[in-house]
Amino acid sequence: MYRHKWESDVNMALPVGKAVCVGRNYVAHAKELNNPVPKAPLLFIKPSSALCDFGPETAINLSLGEHHYEAELVLLVGEKIDRSCTVPLNRIAGVGLGLDLTLRALQAELKQKGHPWETAKAFDASGCITPFIPVNKEMLESGLTYQFWQNDTLKQRGDSAHMIFNMAKLLTDIAKFFTLYPGDIVMTGTPEGVGALSIDDDLKLQLGQGNVYRSKVVKQSS
Template sequence: MYQHQWHTGEAINLPTGKIVCIGRNYAAHAKELNNPIPSRPILFIKPSTCLQPFKEIKLAKRLGEHHYEAELALLVGETISYGDKDVLTKIAGVGLALDLTLRDVQSELKSKGHPWECAKAYDGSCPVTPFYQLESATELASAEYNYWQNSELKQHGKTQLMLFSIERLLKEITEHFTLCPGDLVLTGTPEGVGVLHHGDELQLQYQTYFPINAFVTID
């Protein structure tokens, strides 16, 4: 069973809640999938059943090809409601996650004007690393991360390249629904998305912290 965890190995005393995701928050990623660049954040939700530790990633072959999208993951520590100020101070920690996507299924759903849940919200579709405590909320303004697949750098994300800042995202999200302690916010993926294969070795690295390893099992 998944449990939020600090990078030191200690369990975090917060429930596992919903995962609020941001689509097309990097212009280059929108372009690589031939999608228009949005004028406002695109929001969608994954349920808590999507969560699994970024360690041994287990996926179902019957669902089709699983595509990775490496993203910054914010752990909500205090309730964030519409109109709240100092929203960044209510983020308990920051980690990394994969917003896994069944791209063929997503393309078919989009072509029919249907919601994306079957392509985005399936069990295990959000592997998450342990979290790091923020030294300061200002750290998020210049955060960076890397994603490797079989020792090849595939994605490099920088919050400075996001179309919408983290503060803007939190305010936009809470215009529609409250963020509760234990919820996660995934802030969008940079260019370089691709397919996962059985036996892949993955690494995610936040800032200059030591990279975290994972292995992919698809059966």
């Protein structure tokens, strides 16, 4: 069962809550999928059952269809953030990375029919999360970068400075609709370079110049 962890590999006291996810938060990613650039954050939710460790193995259920990776910066909520909160960045306890796994063909079909996307975005083990590092408002405001490799080829490079909606704006807008509780996470959107996963792919994620997290794609056992 997934538990939030610090980079020291120690489980933390915070519970595991929901993941509020942000779609199309980088202009180039919106354009690569032929989507309009949003005027306000595009939000959806993954339940706690969607979260798993970005660990030695990333298991995918091939019966659901082709899985696409979307590497993202992930914020861990340490204190309640609601509509009355004026400085939400002060309530973020940690930052990490994650893969928002997406069933792209199913998502396209659902969008074409005008249906919700949840089955393409919020299925079990669709949110693969690295350990977190402690963070404060000043660190978040100074900007964060990250990288994702597939089979030693750099596929995505993210920079919070390039977000359409910065982290403070995201948290404020999210809190208008969804109160964020300790242990909730926010997946802040993916840059350009998304693509399909294959069995035996070697994956790597790195936040700034910090630790490199590695995983191998395997077939989920029945």
